[in-house]
Amino acid sequence: MSMAFFFQQLLNAVQLGSIYALIALGYTLVYGVLLLINFAHGDIFMAGAFIGYFVATFLVGHGVGWPWGFILTLLFSMAFTAMLGVGIERVAYRPLRTAPRLSVVVTALGVGLLLEHITLGALGASRRNLPPLLPETWKQPVEISILGENLNFTWLKVLIIVISLLLMIILQIIVRRTKAGMAMRAISYDKFAVPLMGVPVDRIIALTFILGSSLAAAAGVMYAVQYPVIEPYMGLLVGWQAFIAAVVGGIGDIRGAMVGGFILGFVQIFVVALGQFPALSFLSSTYRDLVAYALLLIILVVRPTGIFGVARRQKV
């Protein structure tokens, strides 16, 4: 494998992985606080992309161009999707907080499928394209030369990686340095004692959903810019991959979600990339999902808590 080819694929992997990581963070944040696998999160990502589509269409229609068009689309989509996420928590999850855990999981699954089919019913199955928010030159491959090898990249990929990293840093600051973040970590540490210490649990849970949903929305908008396809089932396709990333990293752990996202992006990109070599030509792009799910299964059997996860002891 030539070095240039490797770096090229590495860039692709980091870019795909950063989108996965952003979505995976939403899974992991909610799991950390509520111990609930929010199966609807993939569809919140989808909703984010659709909201981004409508905002972008409105803005571009009113002549708002680069860079404000892109920034406003990102922000508005994050805000509206956060509202959606909080609304789902309020309507569907909060009444079930004392219910057996499996009924909440079933509800989450149902909410996700409901979102998908409401979108399908209201907007149709046709694929939509985001209106041009970025200058066309950003999507053109640029050639640079590193160590005597030619390397192709697009500025768009760099932009996605930069924004994702920025959002992750902001998240880290919120979770590590603010009082609300401390409350979040406290709740995930001990669910019973923390409310007694005067921590407003409902508000912290709402904050968790705001953070997770807005990250998913950002991922949705960037996904829609990079791969210009928005459709109701994208939550099922991309959201589940991100979920795998969260589990691989250890669900409930923020670093785990980030690392898991990058690992999964790396694995998927290189499965396809290796298929280009004659000896490995059986690896076609259709194996991408198969490999991802097989990875998930292996992780769950060997180390169910993921890379960073700590086993929670079951009390007898």
Added chain:
Amino acid sequence: MAQLLRRIKEFLGRIPLLAYLLGFLAATGVEIVAGQAFGLLIGLGGVPAFFGVTAALSRLNMDGGLGGLLLSIPSMLLYIVPALVYDVVIYGLPTLLVGRVLAKPVRWFTSTLPEWLTGLVHMVTLFLSMWVWGGLVGYRLLVVMYIGVNIIMASSLNLINGYMGEFSCGHAGFMAVGAYVSSLLTVWLFTQDDVFGAPVLGAGWSIILFPLILIVGGIAAGIAGLLVAFPSFKTRGDYLAIVTISVNFIIKSAIENIEKIGGPRGFMGMKGVLRTMTSVINVPWLLIWTFIGVLITLVVIHNFVSSTKGKGVVAIREDEIAAELMSVNTRHTKVLAFTISSFFAGVAGGLFAHVLGYINPSTFTIFKSTEALVMVYLGGMGSLTGSVLSAGIFTVAMEALRPLEVWKKVLVWLMLILLMMYRREGIMGGKELTDFISLERLGLRRPAKEVKGYAPAAD
């Protein structure tokens, strides 16, 4: 009002099950003789396929936005009134009338025959009424078979989700294994096919081997079930849910990657198998095997759950660690439960493939698994009769609501969420139908003879 209701209840309760079945058979006879003419007379334009529900809903205008939808409601109501008249006149009255008249003779009949023979008579009557009722409109027969397939799906999933208390959400994956294995075998053995060439065996074999091939499909699915059973030793709850979902994805994705059997395009040719079978003896083979499959599934799962091993399954649900301490071999029990469950899912898949005549990997996605979940939770966890009931209701509702297109699915998931919020225990609430109506009352078991000369023990 309350007294009227009580009298209605009393009246209905006096009729044994067999009399209802015979009454329904008679009603179908009435429909065959007079349904078409009566339907035309009251302005339905013929025999309505599903008690008029589908036809009524198809009057709704789904494309014209909210205004169009609202404007089309009167035309739906205009259809509902004659449809209700049709249902009462053709189905309701004959069923009740014949049931009431036959109630006494049937009671006498069932109390003299040995119980196994009574059971057989019930089964034959049920089968006949399904066959005759379904045969009148071809589409009905299809739905009757779907109900059978769904009953197998729901009750086998109930073994895991209801009795064992685990959360499996990958049932469609095992169904896919069974569907593919059995249809590949039947198409290879009995039909002229592009992939496999000329039939390997004579047409006569198809009748003998068909049930065996369904079992082979089930066994293959059972082996695939081990993929879930082994991880279940270490993981429980939502993590096991992820395992099942990923097994579902893996199976689907693996089938998509095998170009030989059609890959993502799917596989067909099972209609030819049915033609081969009916060319030998012309009876509705698929209905027969679906019917027998449902019976066997229910009997096996019921007996398994009431056996010592099966009690271990319920013990795992209540408390896995305590069960282990009480000498339940949890690993063995889990493997057994998952294998039995996925075996029947495979059988259901084999039947489904032959009913539909065409299978495609994207039929067996998580959507299908979740539909099975809805059926289990609707009927109530740990209730077999609940699963039967909910599979029937769910399948008929899905077919009847077909005119609603995508919104039909929205209703399904909304129902799932509302169920979880307001009635987690489902229709039956973990009880069996026989807890409400005794077998004696239904006429399935002989009433216990009173023993003379003994006074009831005083408290």
